[in-house]
Each structure stands twice: as C-alpha cells, then as structure tokens.
Amino acid sequence: MIGVAEGCSGKVGMAGVGGSVRSCTCSPSSFFLRKAPSPVRFKLKFRFRINALFGDWGLGNRKNSLSFSSTHQHQFTFSLTDTDTVRVSVLSSISDVSAKEWDACAVDASGPNSFNPFLSHAFLSALEHSASAVRETGWMPHHIVAKDQTNNILAVVPLYLKTHSYGEFVFDHSWANAYHSYGYKYYPKLQSCVPFTPVTGSRILLRNTSFKDQIFDIIVSAMKDITANSQLSSLHVTFPSENEWLKLTQKGFLPRIGMQYHWKNRNYKNFDDFLMDMKQSKRKNIRQERKKISAQNLIMKRLRGHEIKARHWDSFYTFYRNTTDNKWGTPHLTREFFHELGSKMGDNVLLVVAEEGDELVAGALNLIGGDTLFGRLWGCLPRSYYPSLHFEACYYQAIEAAIELNLKKVEAGAQGEHKIQRGYLPVTTYSCHYLIDEEFREAIQDFLEREASQVKLVIKLLHDSGPFKEGIV
Structure with missing residues (x-):
C-alpha cells in the first residue's frame, strides 16, 4: 500500500494502483521543435545542468487527452528458421x-x-x-x-502509447523536462507495463516453446523498430522480472532500480508466530495498534469473490476517491473498473473492509496470485479518522490472509518506510529504458548509475536496521 504517513489511518491514504501524486508542470501540447544545438555545446550544457534536472520533479496538473494520432499499422515478419516465420502485430485493444x-x-x-493476476486478460x-x-x-x-x-500465438506484450508519465511509479518527469528545454519531444513514448500498478512481473509474455528465446529477441527488435519508425523518443519497460531486466539491458536498454517493501512468509502458522520473529519493541507496538481496532468498535472482514457485492464496490470507490482527493492525486480508475474487476476476477480479489455498526467506513483492495498477496488500494470515508486502521486494514490483515492462504509473500506496493516497522522489508525493483537520442541517453545513463548506488545503499541500511531479531532473514 502506498503513500501514507506513519500514524495516519484515516484522513490521508494511499495513491495506489489508480492514483499518482507526482505530476509535471510541462504540458505535452506545449512541446515544439526547433533547431537542435550543436552536439558539443548540447553535451556540455546538458551535463552541467544534470543535477538540477534530475532532482526536480515539479508539481502541476495532468493534461488528460492523448493528442498523438498514430497512422502506422505496425506488422513485422521475422524468419525463425529457413522455413518458419513469426509475424509480430500491434493491436489497439486487448x-x-x-x-x-x-x-x-x-x-x-x-x-x-x-500466477500474476495483473497480467491476466481479465485485469x-x-x-x-x-x-x-x-x-x-x-x-x-x-x-x-x-x-x-x-496463427498460433507465441507471445503477447502489454504495451501503451502515452503522452504523460502518470500512473507508472517509475518517475521520468525530469527527463521530459530536459527534452522540452532543448526543443525536443519526449512524448509520445511507448510504455510496457500494467497501468497504475507497480507490481513486478514478466512483460514479454512467452509461451513455453523450445524457441522462446528467439521469440524474445524478435519482439524486442520489433518494439525498437516501432519506436524508431514512429519517431518516438523512447521505449520503457517498467517493473519487469529481474531476469527480463538483465536480458533487456544486454540489448541496449538503460537499467534502473528502485525499491519496494514486501513481507515474507517464513512458514508461519499464525500471526502470533510471525510476531515472535520481531524485536520486542516492534512486537509490542503492533499488538497495541491492533488493540485499538476493537476499542473503536470496528469489525474487520475479509471478503472474496461472491461475498463482495455491488454495494461494497460503490463504497470502496468512495474510499478510493477520498484517498486521491486528499493526496492531490488523479482518480485514474473509474467506478466501473471496480465492478468489472469483481465480476471478472472472482476469488482472486480480496477486499478487506472495516465496519462500524452497519456502516462500511474503510477498505483495502488486494489481489491474490499464485504465491503472493498483492496489496493495492486503501481508503476510508471522507472526514473520518480511526487511529491505526490503515495499518490494520492494509498490513496486518494482509499478513493474516497470506498465512491463512499459505502464500509466500505480501507485496505492499511503492513508498512508505513506516511499513518496515510492521515487518515489510525493502526489495529491489527494476525498469529499463531505451532512448533514441544518443546525447540524452548518455546523460540519463550517467544519472541512473549514480541513482543506483544510492538506492543500493539505502536498501542495505534499512535491512541492517530492520525490525526482526538477529538472524532472521
């Protein structure tokens, strides 16, 4: 779960799968072309300004319309063997x-x-x-x-043409600003990801054939060709698997790392079993937080599949809008999305709700994968405040559900160092970026190398000062 300050459990919530709180002051529609500076002058100026450019994310309002009109019908044919070919096409709808x-x-x-539910056709x-x-x-x-x-399908890739960088959770607004300042167009760009969802998983989804490595290479070549032929600035693959990230890096993509907080199931029998692995002070704090729920006359329920009714989704949409409103984010997801999700994904959906009497007052949305519980969205009634409810609904209920379902881990999404004290430790996430312009590519590569060293250091420090007893890994 994403973006809430420690101790805040009501008025301020997450900007989760459908809300992002960072934005960019520049508008894609304001981009224009002018004669580029000479390579030497451009390189020196860009390097001189790199610290400022990549340290300033900016704030502003999102422009909500995709103005780029694609007239290209992309289709590529590649030879697999002397007699076999592979046809790669671009589709405008799943x-x-x-x-x-x-x-x-x-x-x-x-x-x-x-199984990763976010990569499913249903989601x-x-x-x-x-x-x-x-x-x-x-x-x-x-x-x-x-x-x-x-006509047998060998692979698919979720891919989107975009003119903004919202709902991605891998921030490149400053890159767009840098392009803009030199009269270059950063948008539109190609993005392979699950929209509004910072969940790691394969992006090039390959059937398990004896020649799948060749298919992987073919698809990467096709995506690069689409980027170049359409005169786009870049192609981005965000939250791929580590193995995919390494392979794409070998094919000319710039590697980037980030950080999330995940909980690991060490074959726990119940929640108390998990608590015994925590340091005494952390264990005491968690127990005190959980006691506050019953003291406020709140009842927690975990609902799955057919147990989730239309009224639950309508209430949860209210909670979701309250979260995005309080966090100055954009409500990317529509009310219809939640109803579609419930009808299409069945028991893969876990909705944690808090009730006060007969009224739903808060909820946390999760999806259940093959070995992982994915925590995604949280929200509560407007103008409501319930101490520790956010921690209970998002983290402790998720841990109990994962133990009950015998899942290996809980992925709690981006941001939030307060998760560490509740048993969620930092892990590395990945993205990779293919930029057409060599001058920008060189400058961004330099930035990413320096950023990576800082991220690695932070992850180590957080692990070293973690909430678990010595020897628990």
Whole structure:
C-alpha cells in the first residue's frame, strides 16, 4: 500500500494502483521543435545542468487527452528458421486477443505456481472496458502479439502509447523536462507495463516453446523498430522480472532500480508466530495498534469473490476517491473498473473492509496470485479518522490472509518506510529504458548509475536496521 504517513489511518491514504501524486508542470501540447544545438555545446550544457534536472520533479496538473494520432499499422515478419516465420502485430485493444490465449502466455511466463493476476486478460481488459486505460486518458493500447505461420500465438506484450508519465511509479518527469528545454519531444513514448500498478512481473509474455528465446529477441527488435519508425523518443519497460531486466539491458536498454517493501512468509502458522520473529519493541507496538481496532468498535472482514457485492464496490470507490482527493492525486480508475474487476476476477480479489455498526467506513483492495498477496488500494470515508486502521486494514490483515492462504509473500506496493516497522522489508525493483537520442541517453545513463548506488545503499541500511531479531532473514 502506498503513500501514507506513519500514524495516519484515516484522513490521508494511499495513491495506489489508480492514483499518482507526482505530476509535471510541462504540458505535452506545449512541446515544439526547433533547431537542435550543436552536439558539443548540447553535451556540455546538458551535463552541467544534470543535477538540477534530475532532482526536480515539479508539481502541476495532468493534461488528460492523448493528442498523438498514430497512422502506422505496425506488422513485422521475422524468419525463425529457413522455413518458419513469426509475424509480430500491434493491436489497439486487448479484446482483439482471446482471454484463453493471452492467459496461456501469462501463465507460461510466470509459471503456474506464480500466477500474476495483473497480467491476466481479465485485469487488463477491465482497465480498457471501464475507460480507465484508454486513448482518452492518455493510455493508447499498442499491445504486441507474435504468431507463427498457423496463427498460433507465441507471445503477447502489454504495451501503451502515452503522452504523460502518470500512473507508472517509475518517475521520468525530469527527463521530459530536459527534452522540452532543448526543443525536443519526449512524448509520445511507448510504455510496457500494467497501468497504475507497480507490481513486478514478466512483460514479454512467452509461451513455453523450445524457441522462446528467439521469440524474445524478435519482439524486442520489433518494439525498437516501432519506436524508431514512429519517431518516438523512447521505449520503457517498467517493473519487469529481474531476469527480463538483465536480458533487456544486454540489448541496449538503460537499467534502473528502485525499491519496494514486501513481507515474507517464513512458514508461519499464525500471526502470533510471525510476531515472535520481531524485536520486542516492534512486537509490542503492533499488538497495541491492533488493540485499538476493537476499542473503536470496528469489525474487520475479509471478503472474496461472491461475498463482495455491488454495494461494497460503490463504497470502496468512495474510499478510493477520498484517498486521491486528499493526496492531490488523479482518480485514474473509474467506478466501473471496480465492478468489472469483481465480476471478472472472482476469488482472486480480496477486499478487506472495516465496519462500524452497519456502516462500511474503510477498505483495502488486494489481489491474490499464485504465491503472493498483492496489496493495492486503501481508503476510508471522507472526514473520518480511526487511529491505526490503515495499518490494520492494509498490513496486518494482509499478513493474516497470506498465512491463512499459505502464500509466500505480501507485496505492499511503492513508498512508505513506516511499513518496515510492521515487518515489510525493502526489495529491489527494476525498469529499463531505451532512448533514441544518443546525447540524452548518455546523460540519463550517467544519472541512473549514480541513482543506483544510492538506492543500493539505502536498501542495505534499512535491512541492517530492520525490525526482526538477529538472524532472521
């Protein structure tokens, strides 16, 4: 769960899967072309300003319309063997691929025991059908599909053409500002990701064939060609698996790392078993926080599948809007999205709710994967404040659910050092970036190398001062 200060459990919440609180003052529509500076002068000026450029994210209002009009019909044919070919196409909607075929790629990519619900056809189509991730909101689907000669699907890629950087959780607003300051266009750009969702997983979803490595190379070549032929600034792959990140880095993408907080299940039998691994002071604090829930006459419930009714989703949408309003974010997700999610994903949805009498007052949305519980969104009633409720709904209920379901971990999303004291430790996340312009590429590469050393240091320091007893890893 994302972006709430320690001790705050009501008025201020997360900017989670559908809300981002960072924005950029420059408008894509204000970009214009002018003669570029000479290479030498440009390089010196850009390096001189790099510290300021990459330290200033800026704040402002999002421009909500995708103004780029794509007239290219991208289709590529590659030779797999002397007799076999692979056809790579770009689709404008995930509805153009059957759910069965898309999900077969997703399952093969992650493995049957590590199913990632965010890569499913159900989740991605819910985003499109609910008008949450569509052209009008700045997410023009450009999904990649690779087929063999007999029309069998070999791979798919969730891919979007974008003219802003919202809902990504890997911040590149300063890169756009740098492009703009030199009269270059940063937007539109291509983005391979799950919209509004900072969850790690494969991005090039390959069927498990003997030639899948060749298909991977073919798709990467096709995405690069699309970027260059469409005169786009860049191609970004955010929150890929570590293995995918390494392979893309070898193919000319700039590597970037980030940090999230995850909880690890060490074969715990129950919540108290987990607490015994904590340092005494942390264990005492958690118990005190949990006692506050019953003292406020709050009842916590975990609902799955058919237990979640339309009224729950309507209430949760109110909670979600309260979160985005309080965090100065944008409500990227529509009310229809939550209803679509419930109807399409069934028991993969876990909704934690807090009740005061007969009234729903808060909730936390989670999705259940093959071995992971993914915490995504939190919210409460406007003008309501319940001490420690945020921690209970988002973190402690998630831990109890993961133990009960025998899941390996809980991914609690981006941001929030307050998670550490509640058993969630920092882990490395990944992204990679392919930039066409060599001068910008060189400057950004220098920035990413310095950023990576700082991130690694922070992760080590946080682990060394973690909440667990010595020897617990």
